Amino acid sequence: MSRRALPKYLFWVLLALPAAMLVSGFWNRPEGVYPGDFLHPSGEFSARLIILALVLTPLSQLLPRSRIVRWLLRHRRAIGVAAFGYAVLHLVFYVLDMEGFGNMLAELGAPAIWTGWLAFLCLLVPAFVSNDRAVRTLKGTWKQLQRLAYPAAILTLIHWALIHDGLVPALANFAPLALLQLIRLFRFTRNRTNPQRSTT
Amino acid sequence: MILRITAAAALALAGLAVSAPASATGKMTCDAPQAKWKSIPALEARLKKQGWQVRKSKVDGGCYEVYGTDPKGNRVEAYFHPVTFEKLLVSRRGEVLFKKK
Numbered sequence: 553m554s555r556r557a558l559p560k561y562l563f564w565v566l567l568a569l570p571a572a573m574l575v576s577g578f579w580n581r582p583e584g585v586y587p588g589d590f591l592h593p594s595g596e597f598s599a600r601l602i603i604l605a606l607v608l609t610p611l612s613q614l615l616p617r618s619r620i621v622r623w624l625l626r627h628r629r630a631i632g633v634a635a636f637g638y639a640v641l642h643l644v645f646y647v648l649d650m651e652g653f654g655n656m657l658a659e660l661g662a663p664a665i666w667t668g669w670l671a672f673l674c675l676l677v678p679a680f681v682s683n684d685r686a687v688r689t690l691k692g693t694w695k696q697l698q699r700l701a702y703p704a705a706i707l708t709l710i711h712w713a714l715i716h717d718g719l720v721p722a723l724a725n726f727a728p729l730a731l732l733q734l735i736r737l738f739r740f741t742r743n744r745t746n747p748q749r750s751t752t
Numbered sequence: 753m754i755l756r757i758t759a760a761a762a763l764a765l766a767g768l769a770v771s772a773p774a775s776a777t778g779k780m781t782c783d784a785p786q787a788k789w790k791s792i793p794a795l796e797a798r799l800k801k802q803g804w805q806v807r808k809s810k811v812d813g814g815c816y817e818v819y820g821t822d823p824k825g826n827r828v829e830a831y832f833h834p835v836t837f838e839k840l841l842v843s844r845r846g847e848v849l850f851k852k853k
Contacts (some may be wrong), residue, residue, distance in 0.1 A: 586807060628813040655827050714846045717779065 556569035563627050567634040570597055571641055578645070585721045588649035591642060592716075596725075598638035602675070603729045605632045606705055610732035613739070630680050632701065636679035637671050660744050674704035705729065780831040780841045781813040785792060789834040792816060798837060822849075 570593075578590050610623045615621055624631070650656045659665050678698045680686075687694050705726070712722035795816055796806045803823030810817050815831045822828050822842065829848060831841040842850035 554828045584808070650827065658826065659845050659847075664845040666845075716846075 559629075561632070563630055564634075567630060568637075571638065586649060590645045591649065594638055594642040594645055594710070598635050598642055599712060599722075600724060601631055601635035601638060602705050602708060602724045603725060605635060606701060607732050612734040613736060614732070620729055622704065632698075633679055633682050636675045636751060637650045639675050643672060649666050662714075664711060667689075667711040667714065671704050671707035674707060678704075768804040779843075780812060780815050780817075782833050784814065784833065784839070786798075786834075787807045795832055795837050796798065 553614050566618065572573045574590055574594055574597075581589075604624070605628055608621060608628055608631075612618070612621045612625055640725070660669070677700050681690060681694060690697065709722055709726045712725075792809045795818070795846065796809060799806055799818065799820070804818075805821040806818055807821075808819040811834075812831070814834065816834050818830045818832065820828070820830075820838075822830070826842075826844055826849065828842050828844045828851075830839065830843075832839055838852065839850065840852045
């Protein structure tokens, strides 16, 4: 990794690259390949980007000198917005695959489905306030709105676990996030009860 | 130090998750000898006659697994016995709509 900061737009291009490949794959899909076949990769990218965005803070507390973590932390907004972008793509593939709102409504009651919708709604809010103007105008509320990413992550985990036998891969993907957040919580409570102790 | 090791373990686990292979789902298993299986196209033809729309079929756990629309218009995933073509399980997004007793 170069020590010089990667220009912002280059990072965006990097994040958009898999999406471009998915869309072109969809456009040029052979017969027998359905929009539904693009659900898994688009959803997985979204979930992994949510996880990445949420592990950066606890990672930076554990590894304060890590250059990669600091570098990623600077691009966290882009990572979060990209997570939402992949969720949108995921939803588009879903709508195309279901061929009509009747079909979508019919399965809305399935836990595997409504958890996905809720996760999407949770992501929608932080994505829309991910700009400097919103930071200025919303002040203290902004941080709270961004925290909707946590319920979004939990709902995504449930959605993934319930849909198509995804329990093992979903848990494996989310384990690092759960672990790092637990460590963060542990350190936080320890520092609160025993402020003299160092955290290293 | 322990925390760093834990973080490294978490990252290793993530790496493992990325490379984990897909395998049988275990939702339904059939143990008929493969030599006796009838063909997937035969199953699809029979289902279409019964009013199903079939998108995809494959083998899962020794059964035939079909993705499509059932005669009632539900988008489902269904399991059939590879020899008798008996309907074993129909589910929609993990919700069981039918299960053979």
